[in-house]
Amino acid sequence: xxxxxxxxxxxxHQLEMGKFAVWLKRSLLGLIVVAIGLLYMYHFRGxxxxxxxxxxxxxxxxxxxxxxxxxxxRPRAIGQLQAHGKSVPQxxxxxxxxxxxxxxxxxxxxxxxxxxxxxxxxxxxxSGDKAIAILSISIFFASVGVxxxxxxxxxxxxxxxxxxxxxxxxxxxxxxxxxxxPQMLLLLLFNLTIYALLRAVEEKHRGGASGLWLIAVxxxxxxxxxxxxxxxxxxxxxxxxxxxxxxPRGRVAIVMLSAFAVIYLPWLLRNFMVCGNPGxxxxxxxxxxxxxxxxxxxxxxxxxxxxxSTGALRDKFLTNLMSQSGHLxxxxxxxxxxxxxxxxxxHRFKRPETDTVRWMLFFMWIGTVAGMATYGxxxxxxxxxNQLHLLFxxxxxxxxxxxxxxxxxxxxxxxxxxxxxxVTLLYLICAGPMIFDFLFLQSRSAVRWPPYMPPYISILNNxxxxxxxxxxxxxxxxxxxxxxxSIWLPETIKTMTDLSDYNILGGPINGLYLxxxxxxxxxxxxxxxxxxRDWAPAxxxxxxxxxxxxxxxxxxxxxxxxxxxxSDHDREHAGFQ
Numbered sequence: 001x002x003x004x005x006x007x008x009x010x011x012x013h014q015l016e017m018g019k020f021a022v023w024l025k026r027s028l029l030g031l032i033v034v035a036i037g038l039l040y041m042y043h044f045r046g047x048x049x050x051x052x053x054x055x056x057x058x059x060x061x062x063x064x065x066x067x068x069x070x071x072x073x074r075p076r077a078i079g080q081l082q083a084h085g086k087s088v089p090q091x092x093x094x095x096x097x098x099x100x101x102x103x104x105x106x107x108x109x110x111x112x113x114x115x116x117x118x119x120x121x122x123x124x125x126x127s128g129d130k131a132i133a134i135l136s137i138s139i140f141f142a143s144v145g146v147x148x149x150x151x152x153x154x155x156x157x158x159x160x161x162x163x164x165x166x167x168x169x170x171x172x173x174x175x176x177x178x179x180x181x182p183q184m185l186l187l188l189l190f191n192l193t194i195y196a197l198l199r200a201v202e203e204k205h206r207g208g209a210s211g212l213w214l215i216a217v218x219x220x221x222x223x224x225x226x227x228x229x230x231x232x233x234x235x236x237x238x239x240x241x242x243x244x245x246x247x248p249r250g251r252v253a254i255v256m257l258s259a260f261a262v263i264y265l266p267w268l269l270r271n272f273m274v275c276g277n278p279g280x281x282x283x284x285x286x287x288x289x290x291x292x293x294x295x296x297x298x299x300x301x302x303x304x305x306x307x308x309s310t311g312a313l314r315d316k317f318l319t320n321l322m323s324q325s326g327h328l329x330x331x332x333x334x335x336x337x338x339x340x341x342x343x344x345x346x347h348r349f350k351r352p353e354t355d356t357v358r359w360m361l362f363f364m365w366i367g368t369v370a371g372m373a374t375y376g377x378x379x380x381x382x383x384x385x386n387q388l389h390l391l392f393x394x395x396x397x398x399x400x401x402x403x404x405x406x407x408x409x410x411x412x413x414x415x416x417x418x419x420x421x422x423v424t425l426l427y428l429i430c431a432g433p434m435i436f437d438f439l440f441l442q443s444r445s446a447v448r449w450p451p452y453m454p455p456y457i458s459i460l461n462n463x464x465x466x467x468x469x470x471x472x473x474x475x476x477x478x479x480x481x482x483x484x485x486s487i488w489l490p491e492t493i494k495t496m497t498d499l500s501d502y503n504i505l506g507g508p509i510n511g512l513y514l515x516x517x518x519x520x521x522x523x524x525x526x527x528x529x530x531x532x533r534d535w536a537p538a539x540x541x542x543x544x545x546x547x548x549x550x551x552x553x554x555x556x557x558x559x560x561x562x563x564x565x566x567s568d569h570d571r572e573h574a575g576f577q
Contacts, residue, residue, distance in 0.1 A: 033168055037137050039438065040174055045448050046129045048381035052180025053480040055098050056132055059106025060483075063114050068103065070095035071479035073469075073487040075495070077281040078504065079301040084276025089506030093485075096271045096280025101227040102182035109135035117483055119458035124446045126454050126481060132180050139184040140177045143394070144168060146191040151398040153198055154354045159405070162423070163398040169427065171434035172333030176390060179383045182227050183390055189227060190234075190391045193220030194357075197238070200246070201356050210246060211255055217242070218256040222263025229282065230371045230386055235260060237367025241360045288376050289316050296531045299491050320373040331377075331389040335430050338393045340400030347403050358399055365392050381448055401426075450516040456557055457481040463571035464511055471496055472513040473532070489518065492534040497549050512550050512566040513557070514539055520562045538566065 047053050054072050061069040073092055081088050095103075109131040119126050144164050151160035167173065176183040193216075200213035221235040239256055246252045268278035277283055281298070288294035290308050297303065324331065332338050345362060349355050368388050377384045408422055428435075447453055451474060460482035464470060468485070472478050475486035487509065490496045500509040518532040519539045528536045537543035541564065545551045550566035557563040565571075 029165075033141075036168070036174075036434075040178060041130070041133065041137070043444065044125060044130065044133055044178055045444065045446065046125050046452065046454055047132065047180035047480075048383055048448060049179060049181060049385060050380060050474070050476045051098070051385040052132075053476040055102045055182070056106050056110075056128060056180060057476070057479040057483075058095050058098060058103035059132075060110050060117060060128065060480075062103055062107035063110045068095050068100060069093050070097075071483070071485045072475045073485065073505065074281055074298045075301045075488060075490050076284055076298045076303065077275065078499075079303060080275050080277060080281055082301075086274070086276060088504055091274055092505060094274045096275045096277075097282045099182070099225070099227050099229055100267055101223065102185060105135065105139075105182070105185055106132050106180075118461060119454060119481055121455045121459070124455060128480075129180070129454075133178050136177045136180070136184045139188050140173065143184065143188040143191050146188065146195060147394045147398075150191060150195050150198060150395060153202070154351070154357065154398060155402050159398065159402055163394070163401055165427065166335065166337055166397045166401065166430050167394045169431040169434055170333045170335055170393060171431075171437050172335075173390060173393065174434070176383055176387075179381070181383060181385055183387070185227050186224060186231065186388070187391055187394070189220060189224050190231075191394065193217055193224065194361075194395060196220055197360065198353065198357055201353050201360075204246060205352050205356075211251075214242065214246065214252060214255050215259045218259025219263055221256075222260045225260070225264045226267060228385075228388070229279075230368075230375060230388060233367045233371030233374075234364050234388075234391075237364045238360065241363050245356065245360075285375060288378075289320075292531055294378075295488075296491075299488050299531070301490070301495060316376070317373050320376050321369070324369060324372060324377065328389075331387060332393055332396075333390070334433050335393055335397060337400040337404065337426055337430055338397040340403050341392075341396035344399045344403035347406065349402070361392065361395060361399075365389075365396075368392070450521060450562065452477055453563075454481045456563065459557060460484055460511070460513065460565070463565070463567070467507060468510040469505060469507060470511040470513055471509050472515070473518040474513075474515050478513060486513075489514075489532070489535065491531075493538075493549065500549065510550075510568055511571070512538070514564045514566075516562045538564070 047056060054070070057072065058068055058070050061067065061071075070093060072095075074097065077092060077096065078088055081091050110128055113127055113131060117128070144167055147167060148160045148164050151163045173187075196213050196216035200210040200217060203210040203213060217238070221231065221238065224231040225235065239253075242252055242256060243249050271280040272278045275281065284297050284303065285294055287297045287303075287305075287308070290312050292300075329339065341358075341361075345358065349358070368391070372386055372388060375386055377386050379387075404426070408419060413419070454477075457474075457477050458481045460470060460478060461484060464482070464484045466484070470478055470482075470484055470486045471489050472486050473489045475488045478484055478486035487496075487499070487505070489512075490499065496509055496512075499505060514535070518535065519527065522530065522532075527533070527539055532539060538548070541553075541555070545553060548566070550568055552567045552570050554565040554567070554570075554572050555561055557565045
């Protein structure tokens with residue numbers, strides 16, 4: 001029978017060298033990651049962008065059993081429906097702008113809250129925002145798990161763990177996980193697709209059959225396209241690389257295109273049946289920057305394409321390309337290890353699979369850059385719906401780290417601790433934005449004001465009946481926080497009056513909600529000469545109410561008098577009367 005001293009020695013040995021030590025270290029790392037997530041959630045200020053709120057309100061409709069119904073009306077969608085002979089009052093409530101998977105994922109997060117949608121004045125961060133953010137963080141963790149298996153097959157387990165550590169310390173990825181945008185869903189699907197592509201490459205190098213894995217790649221890109229149409233550009237590049245690498249080319253083309261089409265074409269067919277165009281109203285996003293902004297185009301019912309030439313498209317593409325080049329370090333989250341992927345292109349890795357996947361990733365990134373240059377990257381609250389560089393950060397971090405460690409080994413520094421110091425410095429550099437962010441968390445406001453003040457937006461839920469419609473310069477927020485139908489402020493007052501008088505939407509427009517988006521966030525010239533110029537008197541509070549379609553004004557529906565609500569009667573005191 002072992003003495004108590006021997007038992008203690010065995011316990012210490014297991015603690016220091018045994019399996020228990022391994023699990024203790026893993027548990028400690030897990031607790032650190034969870035603590036970082038909890039800290040981000042503690043300072044969470046709500047969804048960050050218009051597209052996130054738009055997708056969230058559709059997700060709520062799905063969770064409520066109404067399908068892909070939207071309360072956010074784009075005037076351009078009205079024109080599109082009219083041009084194809086569709087019934088506006090019936091079809092306008094079917095969303096054709098957003099990809100279908102992000103609202104569906106939001107619906108999963110919101111399902112436990114069904115029946116408790118209403119927000120109160122005492123709540124600054126909407127419970128729906130929190131539910132979406134928590135699920136998004138969970139998806140982020142799942143994507144890191146998939147990354148581990150990719151990096152382990154490309155390199156080894158130690159480097160895979162280190163790569164995951166760098167990704168978990170990337171502040172920009174955390175910011176996107178809290179934004180409500182679909183980037184975390186995209187990241188998970190992209191990593192799964194890259195894993196399938198890696199397995200196909202491995203089978204090719206072994207002389208095995210890659211067909212099933214290529215089918216999985218096509219399916220993966222199909223789901224990516226259902227999450228964000230811009231990822232089709234990645235698929236085109238991956239498809240071209242596959243035709244070069246795999247044989248026979250004809251079979252590869254049929255397999256990948258068929259798998260992709262089976263997943264993606266049904267949604268395009270659905271859009272065609274709803275509005276007459278498989279691309280939906282989102283097809284007009286490509287006009288962003290060709291004259292008006294995307295908002296300017298979407299606020300117009302008729303669209304005149306005069307003056308839009310191939311030269312204008314070329315200039316827009318080159319301008320956006322130069323902008324990406326100038327912000328590349330920021331778009332990669334200031335992750336210097338991920339940026340080392342590009343010098344790593346000059347290094348020849350021992351495993352042929354690692355070399356092959358590296359070049360495929362590079363050309364997929366080139367395709368992504370081309371897509372983003374075509375459509376543009378426009379940030380809101382520090383994040384952008386079209387920012388897809390983020391998808392490449394994790395896997396490029398693995399290649400960059402492998403390259404840096406190889407170069408360090410070539411230096412021949414004999415001190416074992418020197419390598420540890422080197423790696424630690426890399427971690428500190430990559431975690432710099434996160435550390436800086438945490439230092440200034442306390443100085444931020446509790447909400448994203450301006451322009452969003454969710455509890456004050458939710459007041460419209462009490463002032464408006466469910467069947468009534470509000471015109472607004474932030475209809476996505478009205479649809480999400482107030483749970484009321486809202487049309488994007490039309491280009492002119494006359495357009496809004498005609499829509500209301502002729503019941504084109506199935507009923508009149510009963511309210512008008514103006515916020516800093518059209519007011520305080522713009523200069524005087526922007527207001528009087530810009531895209532909201534026809535609404536300048538209402539924005540500046542100089543409108544003569546007797547001559548205005550909505551003759552009752554309530555100021556201070558927000559902070560500092562920067563939000564104004566116009567209606568047909570005093571709804572502030574009358575409620576639903």
